[in-house]
Amino acid sequence: MPPYAGLTPPSSGFSPKKSDAKIITINVGGQLFQTTPQTLEVAGPKSLLSTLSNTTPFTKSHGNIIIPFIDRDPELFSILLSLLRTGNLPSKAKQFDLEDIVSEAEFYNIQPLLISSLSNPSQFDAFNLEKSLILPLNGRDSPSAIATTAFGSVHVAHGSKITSFDWSLHRKSTILTQFSAVDSLLALSPSVAAAGATDFSGLQILDLEKGFVKEKLDWENSTRSGSTVQAIGSAPGFLFASFESDRRNSNAIMVFDMGEIGFRPVAEIGRSEIYGAELDSGIPATKLEWIPEFNLLMASGSHGGPSGLLGNIRLWDIRSSNATWELKEKVDCFSDVTVSNSLSAMFKVGVNSGEVFMADLRKLDRENPWVCLGDGRRVSNGKKEGSNCKIQGHGRQVFCSKGGDLELWSEVEMGSYRNGEDGLGERVFRRNLMGRLKDSGGCRVTQMAFGGNKMVLARKDQQSVEVWQSYVRI
Numbered sequence: 001m002p003p004y005a006g007l008t009p010p011s012s013g014f015s016p017k018k019s020d021a022k023i024i025t026i027n028v029g030g031q032l033f034q035t036t037p038q039t040l041e042v043a044g045p046k047s048l049l050s051t052l053s054n055t056t057p058f059t060k061s062h063g064n065i066i067i068p069f070i071d072r073d074p075e076l077f078s079i080l081l082s083l084l085r086t087g088n089l090p091s092k093a094k095q096f097d098l099e100d101i102v103s104e105a106e107f108y109n110i111q112p113l114l115i116s117s118l119s120n121p122s123q124f125d126a127f128n129l130e131k132s133l134i135l136p137l138n139g140r141d142s143p144s145a146i147a148t149t150a151f152g153s154v155h156v157a158h159g160s161k162i163t164s165f166d167w168s169l170h171r172k173s174t175i176l177t178q179f180s181a182v183d184s185l186l187a188l189s190p191s192v193a194a195a196g197a198t199d200f201s202g203l204q205i206l207d208l209e210k211g212f213v214k215e216k217l218d219w220e221n222s223t224r225s226g227s228t229v230q231a232i233g234s235a236p237g238f239l240f241a242s243f244e245s246d247r248r249n250s251n252a253i254m255v256f257d258m259g260e261i262g263f264r265p266v267a268e269i270g271r272s273e274i275y276g277a278e279l280d281s282g283i284p285a286t287k288l289e290w291i292p293e294f295n296l297l298m299a300s301g302s303h304g305g306p307s308g309l310l311g312n313i314r315l316w317d318i319r320s321s322n323a324t325w326e327l328k329e330k331v332d333c334f335s336d337v338t339v340s341n342s343l344s345a346m347f348k349v350g351v352n353s354g355e356v357f358m359a360d361l362r363k364l365d366r367e368n369p370w371v372c373l374g375d376g377r378r379v380s381n382g383k384k385e386g387s388n389c390k391i392q393g394h395g396r397q398v399f400c401s402k403g404g405d406l407e408l409w410s411e412v413e414m415g416s417y418r419n420g421e422d423g424l425g426e427r428v429f430r431r432n433l434m435g436r437l438k439d440s441g442g443c444r445v446t447q448m449a450f451g452g453n454k455m456v457l458a459r460k461d462q463q464s465v466e467v468w469q470s471y472v473r474i
Contacts, residue, residue, distance in 0.1 A: 024052065027067050031074035033081060042084045047109040049084070076104040084110070088117055099170045119152035119167045119452035125470040126397040126408055127432070129455055131439045133467040137163055138174055143447055143458035143465055145185035145195075152452025153190040155208065156465055157182035162195065164208050167452060169467065175211035178204070186232040186239075188258075194239060196229025203229050203241045205263065217263055219243035221250045222273070233288030233297065238318070239263060240297060242285040249274045251284035253299060255318050269321040270299060270314065283312055289339045291315070294361065296324060298346070300337045309333040309351050315364075325364050335386040340393030343411060345427075347391055347398050354385030356400055356409060358429065373409060373429045394450040399434075401445035404459070406434040435468070 024040065026033045037053035044050055052068055070077070079101060082090040093101060105114040137143065141159030148154050152167040159181055163174040167190070179197040186194045188205070192214070196203045205215040219227040223245055230251070231242040239258050244251040255267040274282035285299035297318055302311035311329040316322070332355075334348035339361075346359045348370070359369035390401040398409040412428040433440070447458035447465075455468040 025067050026052065027069040028072055028077040029070070029074040032067070033074075033077065035081060035085075039081075039084050043108065043110045043113070049108055049110065072107065073104065076101060080105060080108060080110060080114075083113055083117060087113075089114075098168055102168050102170065115151050115167050119454070121150055121452055123453035123470055124395060124450070125453075126395065126399075126410070128470045129434065129468040130471070131435055131466055132469040133169060134464050135165060135169065135172075135467060136464045137161075140463060141181075142461055142463060145182055146447045146449040146456050146458055146465065147185040147187040147193055148449045148451025148454070148456060149187045149190050150451060152454050153187065154449070154451065154454075154456055154465070154467075155185060155187055155193055156456075156458070157185045157195065158463070162193070162206070162208060164191075166190070173209070175206070175208060177206065178213070184229050184232045186234060188234070188239075194232050194241075196232060196241065198228050198230060198244075201226030201228060201246065203232070203243075215263055217241065217254070217256060217265075219252055219254050219268075221245040221252070223247055223250065230284045230286050230301070231288045231299075233290060234258075235290040235292070235297070235318075238266075240288045240290075240318075242288060242299065242301075244284040249282070251282060253285055253288070253297075253316070267318055267321050269297075269316050269318060270323070283310065285314075287337065291339050291341050291361070293341050293344060295319075298337075298339045300334065302329075302333055313337060313346070327369070335389045336391045338391050338393045338398065340396070340398060342396045343393070343398075347393060347400075347409070349386045349389040349391050349400060351384055351386045351389075354389060354402065356391065356398070356407070356431075358427070360427065371427075373431070388444060388446075390445060390448055392448045392450070394455075398429075399448060399455070401448065403444050404442040405440055406445065406457075408432045408434050 022036060023034055024037060040049045040053040079089060079093050105111045137156060137158050139159060139161065143156050143158050145157040154165040156163050160177050160179055161174050162177060162182060163172060165172050177195060179200050181197060182195050183198045184196045188194060191207065191209045193206050193208055194203060195206055203217040204213050207214050221227055226246040227243040228246065229241055230244050233240040237258055239256040241254050243254060250273045252271040253269045254265055256263040257266045272282040283301040283303045286301045289298045291298060297316040299316060300313045302309055311333040313327045314323045315325040317324050332350040332352045335351040337348040339346050344361045346361060348357050350357060355372050355374040357370040357372050363369055392399050400407040400409065409429050409431055412430055414428060443459040443462055445457055446460050449456045453470040457466040
């Protein structure tokens with residue numbers, strides 16, 4: 001017998017009226033359940049349960065009521081029925097393995113509801129994050145890049161391999177790439193990613209389920225040599241890639257249209273050539289972030305030279321291919337930089353001071369837009385306190401790694417502002433150390449990524465990644 005019997009009414013021609021269908025009885029694995037058509041329709045038009053609200057498959061009749069039969073586990077069905085009714089899993093779901101619940105949701109084709117219940121970005125609570133899981137990786141290579149999807153799928157590059165975990169983090173798969181090491185990784189979907197390396201020519205679009213290259217994207221530089229990938233970014237409908245020529249004497253950012261027929265190059269921006277000893281004239285972008293509020297692309301890059309670390313930050317209008325703002329950094333150059341669209345601000349970690357600085361995107365006309373969020377006493381001591389620090393914005397918070405510890409910076413909402421000449425109020429940020437005392441310290445944080453209600457970290461010399469998760473009621 002198939003899992004569920006029939007999808008058409010019996011030949012007797014019985015067709016229940018709407019008044020008769022206010023309560024639907026379903027037999028799942030020998031146990032009867034009663035619900036309403038409206039509850040079953042929450043499952044979506046492609047679900048078997050939604051079909052039951054309109055048609056009546058059956059195996060037996062009881063009086064004039066036809067009872068459809070589904071040959072599945074009634075206890076798991078009870079959990080999913082509660083999900084349809086309330087949008088949340090009941091507390092008794094803790095008694096079951098999550099993978100069993102996921103498999104059952106896939107059978108009924110209601111996995112989007114389950115994902116939304118357990119790994120929704122709206123559930124992310126920065127102040128409620130706890131270290132919940134260690135995901136081991138095969139082999140001896142440490143993670144070099146992490147990419148996540150909106151609902152929490154995780155892809156980790158380690159050596160020449162990419163290991164993927166589904167949103168539940170219970171299903172794992174690994175593919176082998178053509179790269180000796182993947183330096184840049186961006187998830188385009190749960191099963192497709194863009195990947196590149198600083199020692200291998202071309203940007204590859206990879207099918208992470210089947211393990212093959214769907215498409216290869218290149219940049220034609222002036223020397224017609226190969227072009228390596230320094231950074232990858234995206235905006236709705238567009239893919240960005242920072243390329244540098246194999247000879248390291250030219251670079252540019254390519255904009256690709258992500259259409260249904262493939263990736264089509266539509267613009268080249270920021271093309272730079274290095275002339276003589278002027279190293280800062282051609283520093284490639286090593287970080288790309290899209291700013292939806294302003295429709296601008298933030299591109300940043302730095303280079304260590306005889307006089308120390310030099311860097312530049314540019315905001316690009318991809319429609320005109322023009323830079324709307326540029327800042328060259330020499331004194332306390334950034335170790336890392338990020339943009340928070342929600343906060344309308346840019347943040348950096350000073351490589352010398354180790355301090356976190358903020359630049360209001362509405363006040364970039366100032367000669368020095370940076371405001372130190374710390375005490376500022378370490379700015380001029382000459383030590384590289386911020387070397388290898390990472391900073392990343394997510395939602396209305398900014399996360400900064402300092403060695404093996406994590407700082408969380410949040411804006412304090414003030415009841416009244418002291419307005420300046422530009423009419424914009426003074427902004428106040430406060431720092432919190434993340435995690436419990438037992439979770440603090442450890443090896444230096446090398447990567448940070450966010451997806452669903454999770455934060456994923458990689459640490460130096462570790463063959464695993466950490467998952468920090470906001471508590472979800474079950």
